[in-house]
Amino acid sequence: MSRFIRNTVLFSILPICSIVLSFFLADGTTDPFYLRFATPKQANLILGTSRAAQGLQPTVIDSALHQNGFSTSLFNYAFTLAHSPFGPVYFEAIKRKLDESTKDGIYIIAVDPWSISSKTKDPNDSAAFEENKLCLATTKKINSTYPNVDYLIHSYAKPLFSIYIDQVKNVLREPSTLLHKDGWLEVKVDMDSASAKARLQTRINEYQLNFAPYYHFSSLRFSYLEKTIDLLSQHGTVYLVRLPIHESLRNMDDHLVPGFDVLISDLAKRKKAAYINYIEDSDKYAYSDGNHLYQSSGRQVSMKLGEDISQLQNAKNMTRNFH
Amino acid sequence: MFFNSIPFAIFLPVVFIVYWFVAKRSVQLQNQFLLIASYFFYSCWDWRFLFLLVFSTFLDYMTGLKIYEAESARTKKTWLAISVIVNLSFLGFFKYYNFFTNSFASLLRAGGFKPHFETLRIILPVGISFYTFHGLSYVFDIYNRKIIPTRNWVNYSLFVSFFPLLVAGPIERATHLLPQVENKRKFDYSKAVDGWRQILWGLFKKVVIADNCAEFANIIFNNSGDYSGTTLLLGAILFAFQIYGDFSGYSDIALGTARLLGFELLRNFAFPYFSRDIAEFWRRWHISLSSWFKDYLYIPLGGSKVGTWKKVVNTFIIFLVSGFWHGANSTFLAWGFLNALYIMPLILSNKNRHHVKIVAKGSSWPSLKDFRKILFTFSLTVFAWIFFRAESITHAFRYIKSLFRGLFAISAYEETFNFLLYKVGLALPVLILLFLLVEWQGREHNYAIEKVGIKYPKMLRWSFYYALVIAIFLFTGKEAQFIYFQF
Numbered sequence A: 001m002s003r004f005i006r007n008t009v010l011f012s013i014l015p016i017c018s019i020v021l022s023f024f025l026a027d028g029t030t031d032p033f034y035l036r037f038a039t040p041k042q043a044n045l046i047l048g049t050s051r052a053a054q055g056l057q058p059t060v061i062d063s064a065l066h067q068n069g070f071s072t073s074l075f076n077y078a079f080t081l082a083h084s085p086f087g088p089v090y091f092e093a094i095k096r097k098l099d100e101s102t103k104d105g106i107y108i109i110a111v112d113p114w115s116i117s118s119k120t121k122d123p124n125d126s127a128a129f130e131e132n133k134l135c136l137a138t139t140k141k142i143n144s145t146y147p148n149v150d151y152l153i154h155s156y157a158k159p160l161f162s163i164y165i166d167q168v169k170n171v172l173r174e175p176s177t178l179l180h181k182d183g184w185l186e187v188k189v190d191m192d193s194a195s196a197k198a199r200l201q202t203r204i205n206e207y208q209l210n211f212a213p214y215y216h217f218s219s220l221r222f223s224y225l226e227k228t229i230d231l232l233s234q235h236g237t238v239y240l241v242r243l244p245i246h247e248s249l250r251n252m253d254d255h256l257v258p259g260f261d262v263l264i265s266d267l268a269k270r271k272k273a274a275y276i277n278y279i280e281d282s283d284k285y286a287y288s289d290g291n292h293l294y295q296s297s298g299r300q301v302s303m304k305l306g307e308d309i310s311q312l313q314n315a316k317n318m319t320r321n322f323h
Numbered sequence B: 001m002f003f004n005s006i007p008f009a010i011f012l013p014v015v016f017i018v019y020w021f022v023a024k025r026s027v028q029l030q031n032q033f034l035l036i037a038s039y040f041f042y043s044c045w046d047w048r049f050l051f052l053l054v055f056s057t058f059l060d061y062m063t064g065l066k067i068y069e070a071e072s073a074r075t076k077k078t079w080l081a082i083s084v085i086v087n088l089s090f091l092g093f094f095k096y097y098n099f100f101t102n103s104f105a106s107l108l109r110a111g112g113f114k115p116h117f118e119t120l121r122i123i124l125p126v127g128i129s130f131y132t133f134h135g136l137s138y139v140f141d142i143y144n145r146k147i148i149p150t151r152n153w154v155n156y157s158l159f160v161s162f163f164p165l166l167v168a169g170p171i172e173r174a175t176h177l178l179p180q181v182e183n184k185r186k187f188d189y190s191k192a193v194d195g196w197r198q199i200l201w202g203l204f205k206k207v208v209i210a211d212n213c214a215e216f217a218n219i220i221f222n223n224s225g226d227y228s229g230t231t232l233l234l235g236a237i238l239f240a241f242q243i244y245g246d247f248s249g250y251s252d253i254a255l256g257t258a259r260l261l262g263f264e265l266l267r268n269f270a271f272p273y274f275s276r277d278i279a280e281f282w283r284r285w286h287i288s289l290s291s292w293f294k295d296y297l298y299i300p301l302g303g304s305k306v307g308t309w310k311k312v313v314n315t316f317i318i319f320l321v322s323g324f325w326h327g328a329n330s331t332f333l334a335w336g337f338l339n340a341l342y343i344m345p346l347i348l349s350n351k352n353r354h355h356v357k358i359v360a361k362g363s364s365w366p367s368l369k370d371f372r373k374i375l376f377t378f379s380l381t382v383f384a385w386i387f388f389r390a391e392s393i394t395h396a397f398r399y400i401k402s403l404f405r406g407l408f409a410i411s412a413y414e415e416t417f418n419f420l421l422y423k424v425g426l427a428l429p430v431l432i433l434l435f436l437l438v439e440w441q442g443r444e445h446n447y448a449i450e451k452v453g454i455k456y457p458k459m460l461r462w463s464f465y466y467a468l469v470i471a472i473f474l475f476t477g478k479e480a481q482f483i484y485f486q487f
Helices: A002-027 A050-055 A058-067 A088-097 A149-154 A162-170 A194-211 A217-234 A247-256 A259-272 A280-286 A293-323 B007-024 B027-069 B073-110 B127-143 B153-161 B172-182 B190-220 B229-258 B278-284 B287-300 B307-324 B331-346 B368-389 B393-405 B412-422 B429-439 B456-475
Strands: A044-047 A075-076 A105-110 A178-180 A185-187 A234-243 A275-276
Touching: A002 A149, A002 A275, A002 B190, A044 A088, A050 A058, A050 A105, A050 A185, A050 A280, A050 A293, A050 B127, A088 A217, A105 A217, A105 A293, A185 B429, A217 A234, A217 B007, A234 A259, A234 A293, A247 A259, A247 A280, A247 B412, A259 A275, A275 A293, A280 B429, B007 B027, B007 B229, B007 B429, B073 B127, B127 B153, B127 B172, B127 B287, B153 B172, B172 B456, B190 B229, B190 B412, B190 B429, B229 B307, B229 B331, B229 B368, B229 B393, B229 B412, B278 B287, B278 B331, B287 B307, B307 B331, B331 B393, B368 B393, B412 B429
Parallel strands: A044 A075, A044 A105, A105 A234, A234 A275
Antiparallel strands: A178 A185
């Protein structure tokens, strides 16, 4: 028996150590989501889909706010259209990520027609929502201190050993995506006109063929956007933001939910939140694929958003002092 | 708690240590501990159904005793009927209620009626088909005087609920497992090492072969309308490897785990894809279920010692029931029906035991004749799997229609080539080929790597095992659930 146990332990040492080591090697290059699960609860959040995940840079917004005398530390908790449209799963994930003790937080909710729509046969059938099977639903521990073993075992889409392979690849060449500790997803792409045009065309095709024919406005998702605003309003100020996108994709946005801006403006009024709409400035910025702001443009938009929020916060404080 | 999960990787060593070190004083203590561990294992799925498992165990334990003690044949029959009716009622309710309700409603609708039947959202208790069949075999064997019932409740419960076989078999017989439960087990080094080896091979089959095949088989089956004939053929072949890797992998892990604890379970697979005809295939695929049906249904019906017409009827009954056992869906019935059709010429011409010996025994490669037969049998099996995998009969027929329609177009080959190259990649085909090669080399043993490198120096042997471990780590597929857990 002792021989058996000795040999078993000896044989297992290497596999067990490599599994444990892989947990510690996981970082911002592992996948576009992992680090958001390997951080504690947060007081200030950026929410939305991949448009916000790639477009809004917390450090830039923070610096703009700091210049205006606000001390915030924003965390980008936006994922993708598949993972984090508004709905029961994202709402629960936000609730769990939110530091409930916060009273003066800043919450930026990026909105677009897709995030309040669904491609299920019945757009209000929450049991059939795609995100039910994805990491925000499958990870029990959302606020782990580094490393998040639960995420790596249950939600990481690739085999654990690919963490090693990715690390080797990172040494050989710069990774194309990097998730920062503040949740911002940095995407590095060639911006020469030919490749940018090709990516734009691919994205347009994807939306035209795979998304536009199947997506429909979901009143359930919209009600969850309302619920999210209600939840966050209890802990600070909510800003609804519409980010700029390429014109050809904007047409599809408008077609999906006509009158989207009016709908959100009304919602903002009802909920006493601000609606900051940058969609009319779309031609001022560069996009990595039409749907996502290129990082330099993302920096500009983030800076502008930080300044706009500062102004709104100042105005709000003045009104409060006046009363 | 899946066999291929971290919780099981913790559970098994804990059970092993407590079982061999803490509970080693007596066989009763070991059995009590194993029963608690098995119930814990089961309640990790859904603790509510533990009551059903305990009730089913109690029912068969009591009826077994009553049948044995009954003085008249009529009383024996009554107790047997009680056990069969109650067991099958539970199985029928949980597994087939909605199927029958929907079918009956469709029938009425076809007759111009407007029925208002409620279907229920019934959760299928994990392993119900397996433990029900364990229990039934026990009462049948007592009724047929093959065994004497045990008067030890713990032993009987462990026979039914032993965790390696509880959720997806193999379907054990009291004549085989109960004596092992009752007698003292001795730790045997070589058997325990063999257990680990079989677990490792089972994990490889499940995690590397089955789960990777599943990913692409799912893409093709779920979007079958978008693909041409050769890609659909590829999808069916991938599913054939998925289901084999999945179920035989599970069985290997179950057998290996039981062997670590000193038990020998019934063999469930014997390299079925190397069969030379469909009768041989059914002697090598899900052996514990096939032999269960043979012993408790086919033989009582008269088996093959009846007239030709009765033989045909009996064969169809067995395969249809076997198909229905898998689930309440007409696709499984069609799968069973098709297999009955396949086997019929062999039965009618008395050639169903033509290939009993291992193919190409003692030689490295099969003869051309054997190879042709293997390929033909495999093709029949792959064709039948389309029904097994399809969502509905309509889906299956649409799939088959598109498969044959687009099989000879150049554009179809191009599409399949691109699918293989850009979606599947080269790794999976290479892994499947290596897997087939190892299985072929090991076909004379209980499982493929049973004797691989057994006489080599330890370093060399361990290198092979590490290669498997690395393959498991590197190529872990996305799919996690075992197919047969749903049955």
